[in-house]
Amino acid sequence: MDKVRVGLVGIGGMGGCHFFNYDSVENAQVVAVCDVREDMAKEKIGERDVKVYTDLKKMLRCEKLDMIDICTPSYLHADMAIACLKKGYHVLCEKPMTLNAKDAKRVLAAAEKTNKNFMVAHVVRFMAPYMYLKDVITSGELGKLIRLDMKRISSMPLWSFEDWMRDVSKSGGVVTDLSIHDFDFVQSVLGAPDKISAIHKEMKDNSEYILTNMFYGDKLITCEGTWYNANIPFSAKYLAVFENGYVELSDKLVKNGEEVSFAKASADAADLGINIGNDNGYLAEIQYFVNCVANGLKTDLVTPTSSAYSVELADTIKKKAQII
């Protein structure tokens, strides 16, 4: 079978992560890359046989592709995704789906008009320790979940193109850019919360954080997301307590005192210079999407409606938050 032909848009921090992961995807090939920083793109691509563009419209006009992988700054996702869907391509798009719920509705409408796949790369859903937690929650093997605490701690991202991440109007700040990973995981497993409250320290002095409480009946789920000026190493952790036991992710994954082993990614993720964990979720999500494209299947693991809801949830949390 022919390889799935991929056009990648944005080969910065996350685009680089996707680009190099395609090396391990046997049934796909990145044939074109589009990035406004042509020299940087060419340098990253090296000797590979990949056509480089600086304008998405031109790439869409000139290339015969099967799918587009969008890794541009978040403020560009909505219009780029719609343009690619209108051209009849399958689209894999980095999270967040869009900057706000209004834009998510526009993308949703475009996705509903085609029979192609549109999937947001909510990588946490593909990360082994989180898939494990989902299994323990849904199987009920430790009884009912009574409490879940999730943490995503990072220093302020400083690597981005024209510093777009520190511009809240372009990234949505720590809520829409970082904590959305945990909001998306929680809602994909437990559905919409009954009640929400939050404390938001808005961006100031190069720091921003959000502490969110999501109530499901008498269950409390807390999510902490931080961008600190202090140079703290990135970490993503959780503690899930059930009626009859617990699961904890810190440096390792532990269930009731016993370490649970899971496959780690190649070392590459740690060397990309951006705040991501060294987990195999990136390869897993890309491989899943490519397999669906290659075999004419729907990407049901992350639906457009579900990703749009995660953006809506981030918007609601910001609106409800007590600002300090």
Ligand SMILES: NC(=O)c1ccc[n+]([C@@H]2O[C@H](COP(=O)([O-])OP(=O)(O)OC[C@H]3O[C@@H](n4cnc5c(N)ncnc54)[C@H](O)[C@@H]3O)[C@@H](O)[C@H]2O)c1
């Ligand atoms: N899943 C994760 O764990 C994770 C981690 C980091 C970032 N992200 C997401 O990935 C996306 C990209 O983030 P990043 O860290 O790679 O940012 P980045 O600034 O490092 O990279 C963005 C790239 O897009 C290029 N670009 C800008 N405008 C463009 C345009 N009009 N056409 C083509 N290319 C353009 C820039 O030159 C840059 O190379 C964001 O949506 C971000 O939220 C996801």
